[in-house]
Amino acid sequence: MFDYVVVGAGSAGSVLANRLTEDPSTKVLLLEAGPPSDALEVQIPAAFPSLFRTRWDWSYQTTPQPGLGGQRAYWPRMKALGGCSAMNAMIYIRGNRADYDGWKRDFGAVGWGYDDVLPYFVKSEQNSRGAGRFHGADGPLHVEDRSYTHKLTDTWIAAAVASGLPPNDDFNGVDQLGVGRYQVTCRKGRRWSTAEGYLKPVLDRPNLTVTTGAFATRVVLEGTRAVGVAYRMDGKEHIARAEREVILAGGAINSPQLLMLSGIGPADHLRDVGVEVALDLPGVGANLHDHLVTPLLFRTKGATDIAVDHNNPLRLAQWQATGRGPLSSNIGEAGGFVKTRGGLAGPDVQFHVAATGFYDNGFREPLTRSFTMGSTLVDVASRGTLRLASADPTWRPLLDPAYFQERSDLDAIVAGLQQLHDIARQAPFAKHVEGPFWPEAKDDEAALAEHARKWTQTIFHPVGTCAMGAGDNAVVDPELRVRGVDGLRVADASVMPRIVRGNTNAPAVMIGEKAADLIRGTITVHAAAKEGVRS
Numbered sequence: 001m002f003d004y005v006v007v008g009a010g011s012a013g014s015v016l017a018n019r020l021t022e023d024p025s026t027k028v029l030l031l032e033a034g035p036p037s038d039a040l041e042v043q044i045p046a047a048f049p050s051l052f053r054t055r056w057d058w059s060y061q062t063t064p065q066p067g068l069g070g071q072r073a074y075w076p077r078m079k080a081l082g083g084c085s086a087m088n089a090m091i092y093i094r095g096n097r098a099d100y101d102g103w104k105r106d107f108g109a110v111g112w113g114y115d116d117v118l119p120y121f122v123k124s125e126q127n128s129r130g131a132g133r134f135h136g137a138d139g140p141l142h143v144e145d146r147s148y149t150h151k152l153t154d155t156w157i158a159a160a161v162a163s164g165l166p167p168n169d170d171f172n173g174v175d176q177l178g179v180g181r182y183q184v185t186c187r188k189g190r191r192w193s194t195a196e197g198y199l200k201p202v203l204d205r206p207n208l209t210v211t212t213g214a215f216a217t218r219v220v221l222e223g224t225r226a227v228g229v230a231y232r233m234d235g236k237e238h239i240a241r242a243e244r245e246v247i248l249a250g251g252a253i254n255s256p257q258l259l260m261l262s263g264i265g266p267a268d269h270l271r272d273v274g275v276e277v278a279l280d281l282p283g284v285g286a287n288l289h290d291h292l293v294t295p296l297l298f299r300t301k302g303a304t305d306i307a308v309d310h311n312n313p314l315r316l317a318q319w320q321a322t323g324r325g326p327l328s329s330n331i332g333e334a335g336g337f338v339k340t341r342g343g344l345a346g347p348d349v350q351f352h353v354a355a356t357g358f359y360d361n362g363f364r365e366p367l368t369r370s371f372t373m374g375s376t377l378v379d380v381a382s383r384g385t386l387r388l389a390s391a392d393p394t395w396r397p398l399l400d401p402a403y404f405q406e407r408s409d410l411d412a413i414v415a416g417l418q419q420l421h422d423i424a425r426q427a428p429f430a431k432h433v434e435g436p437f438w439p440e441a442k443d444d445e446a447a448l449a450e451h452a453r454k455w456t457q458t459i460f461h462p463v464g465t466c467a468m469g470a471g472d473n474a475v476v477d478p479e480l481r482v483r484g485v486d487g488l489r490v491a492d493a494s495v496m497p498r499i500v501r502g503n504t505n506a507p508a509v510m511i512g513e514k515a516a517d518l519i520r521g522t523i524t525v526h527a528a529a530k531e532g533v534r535s
Contacts, residue, residue, distance in 0.1 A: 002029040002209070004519070005229050005242040006249055007216045007258065010083020011505055012492045013249030014194035015124070015512030018140065018201075020519065021208040028207065029240050031214040031231055034079035036195070037086040043190050044319060046306065046327045049362035051087050052076045060253060060399060067382075067404025069453050074361055075399065076460060077253060081212065082195030084251070085505055088460060090184040090191060090330045092143045094121050094172045095500030095507055096337075096346035107497040108470025110478045111523075112514075120513040121172075121506065127183070134173045140197035141509055142187035146333065147324045149181060150355035152303045152371055152432060153333040157181070159429035160351075163422050165336060176501065177347060179336030185505065186330070189323030194509060214238075216254075217393040219246055219262040219488060221278055226488035232393075245487045245519065248466075249512070252494040253386065256285045256465040257397045259475075260388050264485065274391040279484045283473040285386040287464040289499055290401045293352065293376040294413050294452040295359045296420050297366065297437030305369035306331065307356040331358065337378070337501065340415035346501050348379035349416035352459070357437065361457055370437060373424070375416030376459050378501040381406035386465050403456065410449055413456070417441075417448045461504040466494035479518045491515035 006016050009032035017030040034056065041047040042056075053059050053076070060075040078087035100117050103109040122136040128144035131137035160179040161167050168178030185192050202208060213233050220228040220239060228241035248255040259265055263278030265285060270277050304310065310326035319327040331354045337347035357370030384402035389395045404410045421443040424433055436442075441451040466475040466482075475482060476495055482488040493508045500507050517523045 001241050001243055002027045003242065003244045004247060005029045005031065005240045006247045007031050007229055008083065008248065008250035008254060008492065009081045009195065009199065009210065010078070010249060010251055010492065011085045011194050011508035012512030012515065014082060014198040015509055016247060016249060016491060016516055017208060017210070018198040019513065019516035021202060021205050023520070024207055026207060028209070030208065030210045031216055031229060031240065032081055032210070032212045033215045034081070035212050037078070037080035037082045037193060042080070042086050042193070044327050045090060045184070045186055045189070045191055045330045048087055048089055048331070051078070052361055052363070056080055056087065058253070060396060062399045062401055065401070065403045067402070067410070067453065068456060073401070073403065073458055075458055075462065076361065077251065081199060082193030084460065085185065085193040086191070086195060088505055089332045090186055091182045091332060091503045092172070092185050092506050093182070093502030094510070095502045096176050098345035099498065099500040102345070103468070103497055107468065107474070108478070109468050109497060110470070112468070112478060117510055117514065120510045124509050124513050134170070140201070141185060141194070142192040142197060143183050144186055145181070146184055146186070146328060146330065147189050148326055148328045149333050150304070150306060150326070150329065152300065152355045153181070153353065155429050155432065156353050156371070156373070156423065157334055159426035160336060160423045162426040163419070165338065168336065171337065171502070176337045177339070179334070179351065181334045182330070182332065184330045186328070189319065189328035215393070216250070216258055217261060219258060219264070221262065221485070224279070224484065225486040242487065245489060247515070247519070248488070248490045249492045251492050252288070252462040252465045253397060253399065255490050255492055255494045256386050257388065259284050259466070259482070261391070261393050264482065269387055273388045275388070281475060281484060283467060283475040285465050286383070286473060287467045287497070288384040288386050288399070288401050288462060289380045289382060289464050291376055291378055291380065291459045291461040291499065292403055292413070292456050293374040293459040294417060294456045296373045296375070296417060296441060297357050297359060298371050298373070298424055299434040299437055300369045300371050300432045301434045302432050303355070303369065305356050306354070307365055308367070308369050331356065338416065338419060340412050340419070344379065346379065348377065348412045350376040350378045350502060351416070351420065352376055359455060366437060371432070373420040374459070375413050375420055377409055377413050378499070379412070380499050381408050401462065404453070410452060413452050414445055414448045417452070418443055418445070461499065463493045463496040463499045463504060466490045467497040468495040469497050480515055489515065489519065
């Protein structure tokens with residue numbers, strides 16, 4: 001018997017396993033469907049695309065998307081200790097003050113305003129720049145300035161500044177707007193996932209049990225109380241019982257899927273797929289949304305390409321010996337945040353740039369030297385759904401993010417693409433442009449809208465399917481407790497009522513940190529609200 005059973009050893013689940021077992025009298029079982037994340041490709045920052053559609057990847061696909069001309073979008077999700085923190089591009093971005101204050105104001109997520117959550121970001125972080133008002137230097141999550149940055153990356157930053165955008169050397173500081181290099185979750189040129197930072201240092205704790213290869217199939221309920229988790233391992237079903245609580249940390253896909261498989265969700269849908277209804281909770285699987293990115297590619301001259309020129313044994317040997325060189329690049333080395341129209345509380349577009357060709361999730365790499373500029377929508381209006389395809393847990397859920405359902409999303413992406421065209425024309429970057437990779441993606445609204453419908457893809461940030469708040473559609477309350485079920489919480493990116501403006505890994509870690517305090521009772525939403533007012 002365990003006090004807590006945590007399902008999912010990803011960005012939040014690993015944090016929970018660490019923090020909850022700081023109390024030696026508390027016994028925790030951490031269940032993970034995948035294996036340890038010990039592959040070389042996991043450790044090499046530049047190698048993250050090589051994990052896609054492999055044994056490490058859940059390899060999800062969306063339903064056909066009308067906004068993308070009927071295409072299905074591929075969604076990679078890591079199946080291993082560390083979850084997507086072991087597969088992502090390692091960009092460390094927290095989001096905007098307006099995001100968290102909006103959670104509190106618009107959704108009743110008391111205790112989740114910016115001043116409430118900032119201490120948890122600081123607590124989690126060990127920044128190579130040292131401690132300060134916005135940064136920590138003692139946390140488990142290493143954040144650093146890369147030892148390697150391609151020269152065209154800095155050339156692009158200079159061109160973006162020449163186009164009128166302000167330089168910004170800290171997107172997690174006072175102001176998010178502007179352009180600059182991204183910091184990354186790496187340590188000495190090697191990926192630093194939550195498995196590295198939070199799990200590995202505490203695996204010898206006698207009160208922590210980590211079980212890999214454990215595929216969770218349902219939450220075990222006794223009446224309206226969660227008492228354990230059923231999971232499959234080595235061809236057999238097992239039941240892990242929780243004396244205090246079950247905590248789902250499987251992410252925006254697996255957590256709502258597991259709730260619905262357990263009979264918790266929209267009743268009519270559950271009946272349609274043959275699941276016995278335990279609790280009618282319509283918000284489960286609703287509110288699905290995601291950051292989507294449209295790439296522009298330019299053929300380059302007078303410079304190298306990370307993939308074309310540096311993906312070779314000599315560079316691998318350099319990285320293995322020193323943690324330096326092009327393979328220590330996270331590919332998306334720089335970018336920035338902009339407002340494409342007035343009246344916005346924060347940026348609506350983020351730029352991601354890479355000194356190589358990257359489109360279609362990297363499966364079709366240009367064979368010539370290229371540079372990628374991505375216009376990423378971070379203030380998302382469209383909302384979709386996640387639904388079960390079957391009562392069989394092994395069936396993939398139906399993912400419909402409703403890309404471009406709201407015209408404002410497409411308009412923002414196109415405005416971002418036009419800004420990128422303008423940056424590409426600026427000195428000193430323009431001298432390295434040989435020509436466009438897609439001649440049809442010219443600087444014209446109609447052409448760029450058509451380009452977006454054809455080439456837009458996820459930037460790997462689905463959220464919102466177990467949304468937090470006080471309204472009727474909320475799945476969890478501000479203490480992350482599933483409404484109507486005792487002893488059950490959700491703590492991962494699925495609880496975000498609205499997506500943050502920026503990469504979602506750092507916020508998922510923060511959610512894990514704050515959830516641990518809520519679970520332990522060291523802070524309540526009422527105390528958090530008071531702290532937020534005083535800070």
